[in-house]
Amino acid sequence: MGTGKRGLLTAALTVVCAVTVLAAPGTAFASARTPTPTPTPSGSATPPPSKDLEKVREKLDGLYHDAAVATDAYNAAEEKAKKQSAEIVELAKKIDAGQRKLARLKDQAGAAARSQYRTGGLPPTAQFLLSDDPGQFLDGAGLVLQGQRATNKLITEVTGTQQDLQDYADDAAAQWKKLDAESKAKAAAKKKIQQQIEAAQKLESKLEKKEKERLDQLERQAALKAQTKWLDTGILDRIHGKASAQGEKAVGFATGQLGKPYVWGAEGPDSFDCSGLTSQAWAAAGHPIPRTSQEQWKQLKHVDVKDMRPGDLIIYFDDASHVAMYVGDGAIIHAPRPGRTVTVAGAGSMPILGVVRPDA
Incomplete structure (x- = not known):
């Protein structure tokens, strides 16, 4: 990674994560101690107990997780x-070419029929008996044999072309049926995404300003606690992988998207969802990968966490519903969820399912 990009990433790590991402095990969580409560001004509403807000946080996590699962389904559909639309276009081209070929063959067949009509259509024996020049007849018989062979070939071509056209039509009908099914799947996923996000927004809208601030603090503390637990395993002492040339390009792309908003189904250039960011980063590095986090988990090479290197993708949650890019020093860049922006976070701040390497 170039000096400028590394400087940008370091600054982002410092500003966004403070000491949480890069801190040594045993010290990272110290910064998350709850500040000493200040007296509540007279007449102001008393913030609800932390345990009540913790339930709200868990509820929001569940809603946004379900939205992420639905987003993956939407992206897959x-x-x-x-793909099906592209295949239908190709089949339409084949059908058009086949129809033009069939028309040309029918013209040839018509010409052959007219030629036979002009010769009277007499059988070879009758033509021989009526001929004044047997030698000329034999020459003509050879031409007739050639004509018969040409006619047979023509019939075979016509039949084959007609069968091809039927096959293309059947394939196109099947693709249209699949396209209709995927359109319905997209619509259902979109509806679920909107329902989950609207429910989360409605829940958040009921909170007062101080409650929202406290909720954000609880969210940061939960992520920090998970990151610290991960760091306390000593995992960073075992991770020494160096980014490949393509990996550096992918990290550079992801770094350049910091601060852009999360939008479900988006893959740039102005907004991203989690897998939209990772797939576009690797596309920019010259190595296209699957679009969704679940397909990235299924299709890309799995590597052990201790062997990961910058540019590798960390897949989160048991259902592979979230993905982030590892950028080194125990940190990731990812597009978290609606209402958030592309940011730097701790690699262990969420439950890790595994790591995949696009350019294995």
Whole structure:
């Protein structure tokens, strides 16, 4: 990674994560101690107990997680629909070419029929008996044999072309059926995404300003606690992987997107969802990968956490519903969820399912 990009990433790590991402095990969580409460001004509403807000936080996590799962389903349906649309276009081209070929063959067949009509259509024996020049007849018989062979070939071509056209039509009908199914899947996923996000926003809208601030603090503390637990395993002492040339390019791309908003289904250039960011980063590095986090988990090479290197992708949660890019020093860049922006976070701040390497 270039000096400028490394400086930008270091600054982001410092500003966004403070000591939480890069701190040594045993010290990282110290910064998350709850500040000493200040007296509540007279007449102001008393913030609800932390345990009540903790339940709100867990509820929000669940809603946004379900939205992420639905987003993956939406993205998968979108990718399939694009592929099916492209296949339908190719089949339409084949059908058009086949129809033009069939028309040309029918013209040839018509010409052959007219030629046979002009010769009277007499059988070879009759033509021989009526001919004044047997030698000329034999020459003509050879031409007739060639004509018969050409006619047979023509019939075979016509039949084959007609069968091809039927096959293309059947394939197109099947692709249209699949496209319709994926369109319905996309619509259902979109509806679920909107329902989950609206429910989360409605829940958050009921909170007072101080409650929202406290909720954000609880969210940061939960992430920090998970990160510290991960660091306390000594994992960073075992991670020494160096980014590949393509990995550096992917990290550079991801770093350049810091601060851009999360939008479900988005893959840039102005906004991203989690897998939109990682897939576009690797596309920019010259190595296209699957669009969704679940397909990235299924199709890309798995590597052990201790062997990961910058540019590798960390897949989170048991259902592979979230993905982030490892950028080194125990940190990731990811697009978290609606209402958040592309940011730097601790690699262990969420439950890790595993690590995959796009350019293995």
